[in-house]
Amino acid sequence: MENQPRSTAPPVEVWGGIECTINRVGDRYIDQFDSSGHYLRLDDLDRFAEIGLRTLRYPILWERHLPSHQQPDWRFADERLARLRQLGIRPIVGLVHHGSGPRHTQLDDPGFADGLAHYARLVAERFPWVEAYTPVNEPLTTARFSGLYGLWYPHHRSNAAFARMLINQCRATVLAMAEIRKVQPRAQLVQTEDLGQCHSTFLLAYQADFENERRWLTFDILGGLLNRTHPLWKHLRELGIAESELVFFLENPCPPDLIGINHYLTSERYLDERLERYPGYAHGGNHYHTYVDIEAIRVPEAEPVGPYGLLKQTWERYRRPMAVTEVHLGCTREEQLRWFGQVWKAANRLKSEGADIRAVTAWALLGSYDWDSLLTHERLHYEPGVFDLRAERPRPTALAHLIRGIARKGTPAHPTLEEPGWWQRQTRWTVPRASEVGILKVVKRIPSRPLVIVGANGTLGRAFARICAQRGLFYHLLNRQEMDITNPSQVQRVINQLNPWAVINAAGYERVAQAGRD
Missing domain, CATH: 3.20.20.80 (Glycosidases)
Structure with missing residues (x-):
């Protein structure tokens, strides 16, 4: 067909x-x-x-x-x-x-x-x-x-x-x-x-x-x-x-x-009578039961x-x-x-x-x-x-x-x-997983163009990597041996291989404040 x-x-x-x-x-x-x-x-x-x-x-x-x-x-x-x-x-x-x-x-x-x-x-x-x-x-x-x-x-x-x-x-x-x-x-x-x-x-x-x-x-x-x-x-x-x-x-x-x-x-909510799983401020209920009304996205079973x-x-x-x-x-x-x-x-x-x-x-x-x-x-x-x-x-x-x-x-x-x-x-989960039943499938990352960070051995490079991890950004953190910014042919080869959407040069910076001034 x-x-x-x-x-x-x-x-x-x-x-x-x-x-x-x-x-x-x-x-x-x-x-x-x-x-x-x-x-x-x-x-x-x-x-x-x-x-x-x-x-x-x-x-x-x-x-x-x-x-x-x-x-x-x-x-x-x-x-x-x-x-x-x-x-x-x-x-x-x-x-x-x-x-x-x-x-x-x-x-x-x-x-x-x-x-x-x-x-x-x-x-x-x-x-x-x-x-x-x-x-x-x-x-x-x-x-x-x-x-x-x-x-x-x-x-x-x-x-x-x-x-x-x-x-x-x-x-x-x-x-x-x-x-x-x-x-x-x-x-x-x-x-x-x-x-x-x-x-x-x-x-x-x-x-x-x-x-x-x-x-x-x-x-x-x-x-x-x-x-x-x-x-x-x-x-x-x-x-x-x-x-x-x-x-x-x-x-x-x-x-x-x-x-x-x-x-x-x-906007999507989850109601749960197991109060011990949640902080006290979230406790509420109706005339029949006491329960928690919380964001569904935060609960593994939802x-x-x-x-x-x-x-x-x-x-x-x-x-x-x-x-x-x-x-x-x-x-x-x-x-x-x-x-x-x-x-x-x-x-x-x-x-x-x-x-x-x-x-x-x-x-x-x-x-x-x-x-x-x-x-x-x-x-x-x-x-x-x-x-x-x-x-x-x-x-x-x-x-x-x-x-x-x-x-x-x-x-x-x-x-x-x-x-x-x-x-x-x-x-995203803020409460423990109660069982394997009804667990929302986590969306798997589709391989995409990465962000390349140069400076794996430096304070600034590692800081950028932590931020990328927190923000869900796919990245490669490279050291000098993997990408020497003074070697144009190596730089071009790495770019051709990884096809990044952006390159951050953090090489040589141990002091983050200095990088900000530069």
Whole structure:
């Protein structure tokens, strides 16, 4: 049988997004744009255009532009959206991003939905040419953090509070899009939500099954799919959601024009009742069992589905246009490249199989602050993104060069992409292996072009080798006998033999500080 022809469809697009959260912890608002300085740099938008971005998730947030019942302040939005229009960048405008609205409202306020709808109408009237909106980013995730875990305002910790906040945000989305479409009938809803999967021991399979059903609620509710036969209809009713409130979504469905999947390495979880294997801070539970909820990627027994599997689940469930709307990893530049490359590959594989998947979004273009504490502590802990703000002006990182290459050529290209990420290596495990059953297969390294380090006998050469090992970089550490940098013919012979993608000359340096000065 002849091989089937490969798909000739163009690759998915690359979009961009800026970490833009304005969330409330107690009486304090945390604004990512204040931390990053983006409010003061109009030319950030030019930087995004220079790396080839033509679609950008961009915030015009309620808390910033209409913090009280007075007139909105459009100065920032006017300047930024005008510049995006000049640059030919299509904005997907966000109105609430992990926030609870201005001080006069909150997520469990009966007036939250009407308040956001009013603000959405003002935005649409000010910028009638905008055709893509995300009224509320990640409603379910925000409801979990604010209503179930108590991390964000109003800091409740109950299933009932979670349900109320989720319903309020979904109703706000429906009403906001209705108001926007009165001004711009072509306006599209780009609905984002974090998506993972819950894994567990046999004992806790019931809890994992529940969470794996709950993860779809944002899209099910907005799409008018949560009816009386839905597995969670009764659950929401028992939590105090009136039948009329659920019927509202059946009578006013607002299915996303594009489903936005936000996925992180921590999105897949593992539930385990064997508390002795884990540190105390990870202990939790439900009314029936005490257990640990931890990143699945850290547990030997877990078998994470990964980006391709989760995107495929989404496509098979909804069959609606979709995109990956957040891709970010707070780690070394090599691991950031590998993670973006893996998600990019997964999206294009799914597209080649017939799924309508439009784009992969480089999130946190300017990096992010304090997400290591889930924004509960304002320490300005910084994770670089596509640009690094720890220089005099935003500096393009390796990700910026990768994205520029994709925008121009349609494929990612960098030697480090051929190496497995830390999440595919055994060093990722932080708990002991309980048995050989169910162990996730470790991705084996495919022989790739190495990095050559000259100076095996020196302090600097050995330091480079240690760094390469930590970062998963395939390398050869050569001594003078193996490669004498003063012997051009030997140098050429070694290069021809090993075909390195880069050569680092660390020969002759015993003092690392001296190498830095040289």
